[in-house]
Amino acid sequence: MVDFRHALVIGASSGIGEALARRLAAGGARVALVARRAQQLEEIVASINATSSEQRAYAIAHDVRNAGEVPELLQRISCALGGLDLVVFAAGIQHRVAFDEFDVAKDQEMLAVNLAGAVAWLDPVADRFGRLKRGTIIGIGSVAGDRGRSANPAYNTSKAGLHTFLEAIRNRIGRHGVRVVTIKPGFVETRMNAGPGGALWRISADRAAEIILRAARRGRETVYVPARWRYLMWVIRSIPSCVFKRLRV
Amino acid sequence: MLPADRLEWVEGWGMSVGAAGYVWRPSTIGGIREAFEAARQAGVPVVLRGAGCSYGDAALRPESVVLDLGRMDRVLAWDPAAGVIDVEPGVTIRALWRYALGDGWWPPVVTGTMEPTIGGCLAMNVHGKNNWRRGVLGEHCLELDLLLPDGELRTITPASDRDLLLAVIGSFGQLGVITRARLKLKPVSSGLLHVRAAAAPDLESILRMVDEAKDRWEYVVGWIDAFARGRRLGRGLLHFARHLEPGEDASAAQSLRAEAQDLPDTVFGLLPKTMMWRLMRPFTNRPGMRFVNRMKYLSGSMVGDGAEYRQSLAEFSFLLDYVPHWRNVYLPGGLIQHQSMVPVADAEKVFGRQLEAAQRRRMPPFLAVLKRHRPDAFLLSHAVDGYSLASDFPVVAGRRDELWTLVREMAEPVVEAGGRFYPAKDSALPGELYRSTFRSGELDRLQALKQRLDPDHRLRSALADRLLGRGGGA
Numbered sequence: 256m257v258d259f260r261h262a263l264v265i266g267a268s269s270g271i272g273e274a275l276a277r278r279l280a281a282g283g284a285r286v287a288l289v290a291r292r293a294q295q296l297e298e299i300v301a302s303i304n305a306t307s308s309e310q311r312a313y314a315i316a317h318d319v320r321n322a323g324e325v326p327e328l329l330q331r332i333s334c335a336l337g338g339l340d341l342v343v344f345a346a347g348i349q350h351r352v353a354f355d356e357f358d359v360a361k362d363q364e365m366l367a368v369n370l371a372g373a374v375a376w377l378d379p380v381a382d383r384f385g386r387l388k389r390g391t392i393i394g395i396g397s398v399a400g401d402r403g404r405s406a407n408p409a410y411n412t413s414k415a416g417l418h419t420f421l422e423a424i425r426n427r428i429g430r431h432g433v434r435v436v437t438i439k440p441g442f443v444e445t446r447m448n449a450g451p452g453g454a455l456w457r458i459s460a461d462r463a464a465e466i467i468l469r470a471a472r473r474g475r476e477t478v479y480v481p482a483r484w485r486y487l488m489w490v491i492r493s494i495p496s497c498v499f500k501r502l503r504v
Numbered sequence: 505m506l507p508a509d510r511l512e513w514v515e516g517w518g519m520s521v522g523a524a525g526y527v528w529r530p531s532t533i534g535g536i537r538e539a540f541e542a543a544r545q546a547g548v549p550v551v552l553r554g555a556g557c558s559y560g561d562a563a564l565r566p567e568s569v570v571l572d573l574g575r576m577d578r579v580l581a582w583d584p585a586a587g588v589i590d591v592e593p594g595v596t597i598r599a600l601w602r603y604a605l606g607d608g609w610w611p612p613v614v615t616g617t618m619e620p621t622i623g624g625c626l627a628m629n630v631h632g633k634n635n636w637r638r639g640v641l642g643e644h645c646l647e648l649d650l651l652l653p654d655g656e657l658r659t660i661t662p663a664s665d666r667d668l669l670l671a672v673i674g675s676f677g678q679l680g681v682i683t684r685a686r687l688k689l690k691p692v693s694s695g696l697l698h699v700r701a702a703a704a705p706d707l708e709s710i711l712r713m714v715d716e717a718k719d720r721w722e723y724v725v726g727w728i729d730a731f732a733r734g735r736r737l738g739r740g741l742l743h744f745a746r747h748l749e750p751g752e753d754a755s756a757a758q759s760l761r762a763e764a765q766d767l768p769d770t771v772f773g774l775l776p777k778t779m780m781w782r783l784m785r786p787f788t789n790r791p792g793m794r795f796v797n798r799m800k801y802l803s804g805s806m807v808g809d810g811a812e813y814r815q816s817l818a819e820f821s822f823l824l825d826y827v828p829h830w831r832n833v834y835l836p837g838g839l840i841q842h843q844s845m846v847p848v849a850d851a852e853k854v855f856g857r858q859l860e861a862a863q864r865r866r867m868p869p870f871l872a873v874l875k876r877h878r879p880d881a882f883l884l885s886h887a888v889d890g891y892s893l894a895s896d897f898p899v900v901a902g903r904r905d906e907l908w909t910l911v912r913e914m915a916e917p918v919v920e921a922g923g924r925f926y927p928a929k930d931s932a933l934p935g936e937l938y939r940s941t942f943r944s945g946e947l948d949r950l951q952a953l954k955q956r957l958d959p960d961h962r963l964r965s966a967l968a969d970r971l972l973g974r975g976g977g978a
Contacts, residue, residue, distance in 0.1 A: 333567050334548055387524050
């Protein structure tokens with residue numbers, strides 16, 4: 256199994272990203288936490304470092320929509336950590352969209368963060384790992400990306416696009432020994448999923464992080480979190496379009 | 505920002521440690537200065553690298569500028585009458601002996617492989633199978649040019665600045681870049697050696713036989729069956745060698761040709777040597793190596809004991825080159841080596857403890873090599889008046905931490921006995937144990953020199969960070 260010692264988590268100020276960063280640091284890794292919300296990030300980093308005699312966590316405030324900052328940040332982070340063997344893209348937003356709402360601004364923002372942000376970070380990461388012929392990339396997608404549900408078209412599109420992008424870079428650099436792991440969580444107790452609804456098989460962010468890291472260490476390619484979502488999503492993907500479009504989901 | 509296209513994975517020779525680094529391969533001193541400037545602007549250290557033959561982390565450092573000097577491989581001057589040669593740091597031992605042998609000269613000190621560069625050999629101050637007689641390579645360096653991180657180029661000789669010379673050589677490239685070295689070679693009248701093989705039934709015998717033979721032979725090397733236990737603990741085979749005297753080799757002009765030294769490329773005239781490591785691989789595990797070690801000892805003691813024969817200089821000297829790519833048998837985890845130097849009085853006790861500790865953990869070294877040494881005057885000298893035992897261990901997934909613990913266990917009695925360690929081979933030695941082998945003030949002198957010559961601590965390596973503390977001696 257792969258041991259992660261130098262990790263970068265993008266979107267680490269809450270939810271799965273935060274839980275992954277905490278678990279990686281607790282396991283002895285040095286972790287760079289990247290997120291837009293500087294204050295939350297500083298608090299998380301301070302609490303991680305308070306549990307260790309040495310600095311394990313580093314906070315970097317950054318908005319993934321600022322793609323031009325990424326190459327220099329990536330080099331700076333690699334130097335600060337003393338290497339890089341795991342990159343997690345966990346940044347994501349999901350705007351609430353009414354069933355008959357078509358809001359270009361909301362949709363473009365979701366695409367910009369969830370998909371274009373991933374491309375901005377994972378392209379240079381894939382370039383680096385491909386050159387070095389090692390490294391692991393984890394992308395946090397969603398079961399929502401498996402089907403074009405009418406409830407939130409742009410969010411589904413952003414996650415479906417992320418899945419395809421991850422598969423494509425896996426096909427490019429996987430042959431060189433780089434691992435690219437697509438994570439498809441169901442309902443996880445995060446800020447994004449707060450509020451009523453979405454209670455099916457809901458798990459904590461920490462439990463999700465545990466499953467994700469175990470799967471990544473084992474070199475899995477596509478992982479539903481928790482695993483039983485695989486079977487449900489197989490059923491949902493198998494529903495014919497003529498039937499699916501009649502479902503108001 | 506450092507250019508992304510210079511990013512490479514850089515490994516130690518043992519393939520068990522590595523790091524990403526931004527590699528510069530200059531061919532001139534100007535190119536070295538450019539690499540330093542790039543590192544300065546990016547705020548990262550520079551680590552020096554030759555042929556990458558150090559087993560561990562001597563020539564790498566994560567996320568640093570890696571200054572690979574392999575392209576600076578020119579012979580700058582050669583005096584065939586005096587055997588004095590000026591070389592750039594990237595000249596390898598192979599290139600050196602091939603250049604000089606035809607004129608009747610051979611490097612006074614060579615490593616077990618001919619691939620290391622002279623710059624790397626001086627940075628690590630290597631020794632050979634004749635260390636108790638010829639000392640380390642640094643003792644044969646008459647002069648060197650040292651490029652400091654600030655761009656200043658200094659010429660250092662034993663007469664002009666002996667203390668600095670004794671500090672630069674052997675301090676893992678922490679004080680400057682050697683851009684030229686002047687070496688005095690050793691005269692030889694033949695390209696052949698007279699070799700004698702002998703078997704020793706236990707550790708006490710093998711140490712005694714080395715000592716008894718050392719005044720009569722130029723080279724002595726011992727192989728130890730590290731799997732043998734009990735009263736057979738430390739049993740092994742010895743090979744002694746001396747240069748032929750003038751007149752002993754009737755075809756000296758022919759044996760001194762570099763081509764006459766070429767190692768055969770097949771085994772038994774049939775099997776290409778490049779395939780051998782694949783055949784060795786199924787045996788590269790504990791049961792397999794137990795069998796191989798036992799067979800080697802039995803054949804050496806029953807058939808080879810007392811045999812005398814002639815062998816070419818290259819064939820005797822460069823055993824590690826005999827099977828191309830043999831380190832691949834240790835994939836995927838690679839290997840580490842630990843080499844302890846122990847004073848004569850305690851060698852039997854310490855080496856016995858080391859072998860038993862490895863056996864107790866079911867991690868006996870697959871290869872163990874014994875040599876004889878003498879002290880020298882270098883600031884970071886690794887040698888003592890005693891013996892060294894170099895042990896090769898496979899790095900196996902899931903047992904890496906235990907192997908590192910074993911290295912600590914093996915190192916502790918060395919410190920108690922007043923011994924030292926050979927950094928060129930090291931990957932796993934705890935820094936506090938390494939530092940505790942030095943006398944009071946020795947590391948302070950290195951620190952003072954570092955502060956004077958490299959105040960920004962630009963020159964660093966993972967090895968120096970680990971053994972000397974972060975900042976390479978500061």
